[in-house]
Amino acid sequence: MKIAAIQMRSxxxxxxxxxxxxxxxxxxxxxxxxxxxxxEVTMIFPENRDQLRSVAAPFDGHPQLGKVGSLAKELGMHIHIGSLPIPLEDGRFANRSVLFGPGGEQVATYDKIHLFDADIAGLNAYRESATYKGGDAAVTAPVGEFTLGFSICYDMRFPRLYNTLANAGANLIAVPAAFTVPTGQAHWHVLLRARAIEAGSYVIAAAQGGNHANGRATYGHSLVIDPWGRIVGELDHDEPGILAVEIDPKAVAEARQRIPALANARDFAKPGLQA
Known part of the structure; x- marks a missing residue:
């Protein structure tokens, strides 16, 4: 199957x-x-919470999502909107990923579970939890011969989610992202390769890149990684563009046979204080 990561500067x-x-x-x-x-944040990359509240549309009848569904039907392909903000009743937002099928129908949605609250040297503090409510469910969906696992950006730092997705049958895992430049330079490639190796799965990471109207700078470098941890395609820059590669489910079976980590995993007791 041929897949593509779309790099943007929203x-x-x-x-x-x-x-x-x-x-x-x-x-x-x-x-x-x-x-x-x-x-991540395909449809709007907000400057602040007030600006987000002024333009974020409800999920039902969402104007841009409706157009994406029509486009998916026109083009006859799965379109996965990495994320967009959806207003919730408590005044916060869900950072929601939406998958459309080639018939234009909504196949699945996923709300980002892990929220990025951090202070980065030289940059403003990030407090996603002040604006967003984290999701509470892992999600998979069929895409052709593959089973797609959902994640968003900061989720990649939490291996348990990827282990859960792989054990639920995922052999292609999506990581839409808006990674900062400092963390991207340090961690982007190594984290994504580690998640692919641990899950014995393809990983596709579609990134925001460049200097945005909200004052943020993102890393770009959209990737596709195979189940052996090899980078099979990369946009080695932060400009908008397309990374299209062929993937083969046989590669997943081969990697999991060579290193059967999912099958060999065991439960164990947590460490406790010794008397």
Missing amino acids: GLDPEANFAALVPLLKEAAAQGVEYALTP
């Missing part, structure tokens, strides 16, 4: 972001792509 206007996405998806379809993943 701004503050949802309609402008959608307009920038359309030609990238059409180019992917022209290359024979059957599944395309977009980055």
Whole structure:
């Protein structure tokens, strides 16, 4: 199956972001792509909470998502919107990933579980939990011959989620992201390769890249990694673009046979204080 990671530089206007996405998806379809993943915060990369509240639309009847469904049907491929903010009743937002099938239907949704609360030297503090509510369920969905596992950005630092997805049958795991430049330079490649190796799964990571209208800078470098941990494709820059590669489910079976870590895993007692 041919898959594609779509790299973007999303701004503050949802309609402008959608307009920038359309030609990238059409180019992917022209290359024979059957599944395309977009980055985290595809439809809006907000400057602050007030700006987000002013433009974020409810999930039901969402204007850009409706257009994505129509585009998926037109192009006849799976389109996976890496994430967009969805208002919740408590005043916060879900950071929600949405998968459309080639018939234009919504196949599955996933709300980002792990929230990024951190202070990074030289940068403003990130407090996702002040704006977003974390999800509480792992999600998989069929995509052609593959079973897709869902995650979003900061989730990649939590191996248990990827182990759970792999044990639920996932052999292709999506990681839409908006990684900061300092953490991207230090951790992006090694974390994604580790998750692919541990899960014995393909990993596709679609990234935001460059300097955004909200003042943030993101790392780019969208990747596809095979179940042996090899990078089989990379956009080695932070400009918008498409990374399209062929993947084969046989590679998953071979990797898991060579290193049967999922099958060999055991439960164990947690360490306790010794008398």
